Each structure stands twice: as structure tokens, then as C-alpha cells.
Amino acid sequence: MSDRVTADAPGRTAAVIPAAGRGVRLGPGTPKALRALNGTPMLIHAVRAMAASRAVSLVVVVAPPDGAAEVRNLLDEHPLADHDPTEVLVVPGGGTRQESVRLGLQALTDDITTVLVHDAARPLVPVDTVDAVVAAVHDGAPAVVPALPLADTVKQVEPRTGDAAGEPEPVVGTPERALLRAVQTPQGFDRATLVAAHEKFASAAREGEGATDDAGLVERLGTEVVVVPGHEEAFKVTRPLDLVLAEAVLARRRANDGF
Numbered sequence: 001m002s003d004r005v006t007a008d009a010p011g012r013t014a015a016v017i018p019a020a021g022r023g024v025r026l027g028p029g030t031p032k033a034l035r036a037l038n039g040t041p042m043l044i045h046a047v048r049a050m051a052a053s054r055a056v057s058l059v060v061v062v063a064p065p066d067g068a069a070e071v072r073n074l075l076d077e078h079p080l081a082d083h084d085p086t087e088v089l090v091v092p093g094g095g096t097r098q099e100s101v102r103l104g105l106q107a108l109t110d111d112i113t114t115v116l117v118h119d120a121a122r123p124l125v126p127v128d129t130v131d132a133v134v135a136a137v138h139d140g141a142p143a144v145v146p147a148l149p150l151a152d153t154v155k156q157v158e159p160r161t162g163d164a165a166g167e168p169e170p171v172v173g174t175p176e177r178a179l180l181r182a183v184q185t186p187q188g189f190d191r192a193t194l195v196a197a198h199e200k201f202a203s204a205a206r207e208g209e210g211a212t213d214d215a216g217l218v219e220r221l222g223t224e225v226v227v228v229p230g231h232e233e234a235f236k237v238t239r240p241l242d243l244v245l246a247e248a249v250l251a252r253r254r255a256n257d258g259f
């Protein structure tokens with residue numbers, strides 16, 4: 001457990017964990033957040049990653065819309081350590097990530113002033129990254145994202161749709177890589193800023209014009225978002241090969257730490 005961030009900031013810090021996705025890109029099966037990594041559901045790893053920060057005293061898990069009871073049972077079967085005071089709530093999610101986060105925000109207690117939003121699909125984020133995000137919010141940034149430089153060159157293309165789907169896509173540009181960052185979670189926010197963004201743009205999600213991350217909504221408000229260093233182990237489990245990588249990271253941790 002890190003001691004970089006202590007509980008002396010004004011108000012409490014909560015983590016909302018959207019875990020309501022199906023995991024279509026991972027392939028058929030159990031909803032992604034409930035699939036096992038080293039025998040433990042991905043969601044449990046993500047909850048433990050948030051609870052590892054001494055700053056986080058409340059976790060709100062956003063379950064699949066019809067899966068809140070199953071997720072509650074799973075959490076009860078995998079309790080946090082005896083001395084860990086973190087409270088864990090479960091609420092049902094929505095049809096998009098944005099909608100799920102909005103529903104999770106509604107479960108926050110009044111004394112929460114700082115909110116992290118962390119994908120269940122990023123189960124291995126190290127506590128130092130969590131604490132760096134919290135520290136930046138406590139230092140006054142209304143919105144903070146952890147991010148890494150890109151390893152690949154990125155091309156902007158003209159997507160092929162309809163009858164042309166599958167045909168080669170014309171390249172229309174190459175953004176300067178040094179100016180790009182691959183954004184991870186947890187993203188951290190002043191609570192009022194994040195809630196205002198989600199309330200203002202709630203209908204955008206329903207109309208297919210939602211944001212793929214929470215900071216994107218805050219940007220639409222015109223509020224500054226800043227970047228802190230992310231971590232390679234905070235990668236998102238999206239496709240089958242990511243499961244192999246996640247198991248390898250856990251094996252390396254076991255070998256290094258004996259946990």
C-alpha cells in the first residue's frame with residue numbers, strides 16, 4: 001500500500017469502476033470484467049488496485065445492467081484485506097461506458113470531493129500511478145489523465161463503409177507522434193467538474209456522440225485536462241492476446257514479490 005497520498009486532503013476520494021461491458025473484442029463468453037486472471041476475476045483485481053491507494057475510501061462498481069447481484073456475490077467471495085476500510089458499493093450500469101460512469105457517479109456519498117474513474121478492464125494498474133493521479137487532483141487540477149507516448153506511428157484514414165467496407169482505406173494524414181499520448185485510467189477529477197460534464201453531455205451518449213473517456217467530456221466543457229505519466233502495466237485488456245500479457249505480468253509480480 002502506498003503512503004505517497006494520505007487521507008488529509010479536503011473531502012474523500014472515491015473510485016468509480018465501470019465494469020458493465022460485454023467484452024465483444026475479447027470474444028464470446030462471460031462479461032469481460034468477470035473473466036478470470038490467474039484464477040481471480042478481472043474486476044476483483046481492479047477493485048484491489050483502487051483500494052491499494054490509501055487515498056481511496058469508497059469504490060463504486062458499475063455492474064452489467066442485469067448483473068448487480070452476481071457482482072455483489074463475487075465481491076463478497078473476494079473480500080478486501082481485514083484491515084482495509086474501503087467501502088465497496090455496486091450499481092447496475094448502462095448501454096455505453098459513458099452511461100455506466102454517469103450511473104456510478106449517482107451513487108457517490110456527499111462527502112466525496114475527488115473521483116477516479118477506472119476501467120475494470122485495466123486490472124493491473126500499479127498503486128503509484130493511482131496515487132500520482134490523485135495527487136495531481138489534490139494539487140488543484142480539475143481533470144487528470146495518465147498517459148504514455150505512442151510506440152507506433154498513427155495514420156488518419158478515410159474509413160470504408162457500406163459496400164466499400166473491407167477495401168483499402170485511403171490515408172489522409174499522419175499526426176505528429178511526439179504530440180500524441182495513449183490515455184489510460186484511472187482518470188481523476190474534481191467531483192463537481194466530472195458530474196457537470198456527465199450531466200451536460202448525457203444525451204450525447206444516447207445519440208451516439210458520446211465520449212470514449214471521461215476526460216473527453218471535461219474537455220467539451222472547456223475545462224483544462226492535464227496528463228501525468230501512465231504505466232505500461234495499466235494496459236487495457238481488450239483482445240485475447242491481452243489476457244496472455246496480463247497473466248505474464250501477474251506471474252512476474254509473483255516471482256518478484258512473492259504475492
Ligand SMILES: Nc1ccn([C@@H]2O[C@H](COP(=O)(O)OP(=O)(O)OP(=O)(O)O)[C@@H](O)[C@H]2O)c(=O)n1
Binds near residue numbers: 032
Ligand atoms: N456499457 C458499458 C460498456 C463498457 N463498460 C466498461 O468500460 C470499460 C472499458 O470498456 P471496454 O474495454 O471497451 O470494455 P467492453 O465494452 O466490455 O469491450 P468491447 O468494446 O470489446 O465490448 C470496461 O471496464 C467495461 O466494462 C461499461 O461499464 N459499460
Ligand SMILES: C[C@](O)(CO)[C@H](O)COP(=O)(O)O
Binds near residue numbers: 185212214
Ligand atoms: C477510457 C479508456 O480506457 C481510455 O483509453 C478508453 O477510452 C476506453 O475505450 P473503450 O472503447 O471503452 O475500449
